[in-house]
Amino acid sequence: MLYSMTGYGEAYCQDENLSIGVELRAVNNRYLKVQLRGPETHQALEPEFEKVIRKAVRRGTIQVHLRLQRKRNTGEFQIQVEALRGYLRQLQDLGQELKLGPKLVENLAGQLLMLPGVIPEDAPVGKLLEEDWPRIEIMLQRALEKFQAMRVTEGQWMASELLALKEGIAGHLERIRGLALQAVEGYRDRLLERVRGLLRESGATINPADLIREVAVFAERADIAEEIVRLGSHLEQFAMALKEVESPGRKLEFLVQEMARETNTMGSKAPDVEISREVVEIKGGLERIRELIQNVE
Template sequence: MLLSMTGHGAGSAVGDRLRASAEIRSVNNRFLKIAVRCSDGFGLLDTRIEDHLRGRLKRGTVTVNVRIVRKWSEADIQVNEPLLAGYLQLVRRVGGLGDSAPVDVSALLELPGVLADPSREEADLDAIWPTVLESLDQAVESLEGMRQREGRAMADDLLANLAAIDSELEAIVRRSPLVVESYQTRLTERLQKLLAQHDVQVNATDLIREVGIFADRCDIAEETVRLRSHLTQFRAVIGEAESNGRKLDFITQEMFRETNTIGSKANDSEIAHHVVGVKTTIERIREMVQNIE
């Protein structure tokens, strides 16, 4: 099954006093390049997230955004009661207040160290990780679903292009034997016209030898057989269970090379026309293959 390297996925999960959401975007790249960005205070998770994704993805430029929100309740707010009592005694002593005199408690609570801010506490990454991982895996599954859908569409398009090459190749194979016959006819006519002017006869053996040299020089049988073989291999890779864009890219290069050789050897305008059609189709295939994992 072919997989596109372009896609997008998102996921979210809720844990104990924690909510995590992940978003993944992927575009084509010959290699695997991952960039991770976590919410402030959770940057130490970046490496762990990247390592996990490297086990799930093979190629592409992947951008990952993970947002982590911690939820707090009143029970999480801790009061440093000894420090608060010390502040209270200091206020009474400095202000000359009795023990029963009213004091602005809200002002005391704002003094440094009285209230512990849970948002400033260092996160327990091991406790957070399962929730982050759940959101991340959801995003990866969503991404893979999109890449599979695009991969199926690309496979259909590639097969249609291969069929177009088949059609052009059949026309080339049908035309190939006629090239030598046409050359022999043209050569004979030119020689007869030229020699008649000088009353000279040409040896049939020499004519046959010349035609044989031409036939050998423009023989494209091996190239057409190899091109057919590459088309068969390409279809086989499309049908494999695992996506293999690099292999398809290699086969595409070989197809282009054989087509170039056919064009340079054939020495025929009609075959040249079909070669242009094949090369144009291979270029379309090459562009699509660059986006296959």
């Protein structure tokens, strides 16, 4: 089964105290890379996200968008009056000592709310992560399910496209197989006709063994039988790989590389214009396959 390396999934939930949103987006990458974007307080959860994602995804850059909104009770903002009074007294005393104007002292008084002990501090980050992660993980799993479903759907489409391209290449290869046999026979006939014409004009004779040797040299130089067999074998392996349970992206990349090598060799040895045309068609099909499998996990 093919899995696309691109996909999207999202999940959201909300209760009385916390709303959570998780979005997953993926782009191509030869390896797995997880990037967490969210509140600074929760960046330490990136390894936990990667552990969960790695169980389902093998390759690609996965961008995780984490959105958190915490509802706070008014009681959490109760001012510690005694602490504030203490700071204010010190500020007023300092104002008198330094002969600061009342307006300046009044402006500075607004900054006292930021001083330690005036408003209770938030819970420690470690405690927040410990409390939030179980609910975040549930949303991550739900987003991952949608993400995987999209990757499978796109993978099925790519598999059908790749299979059609493979069949097209196989058709061109079969035509090359027939043309290769005709090419040697055609060369022999053209050579014989040319030699007969020269003999008629000059009245000379030629040793039949020399003619046979020339045809044999051409046949050996233009022999693409091995390339045809190997390319056919690679095409069969390619079709089998498309049916594997595990997504075979790397194997497909290797097979396309090998098929391109055999095709280039056939092109360089092609003894016939028609064979060259078929080789060009095969190269076009392989290029389209190469583009598609760049997105296969």
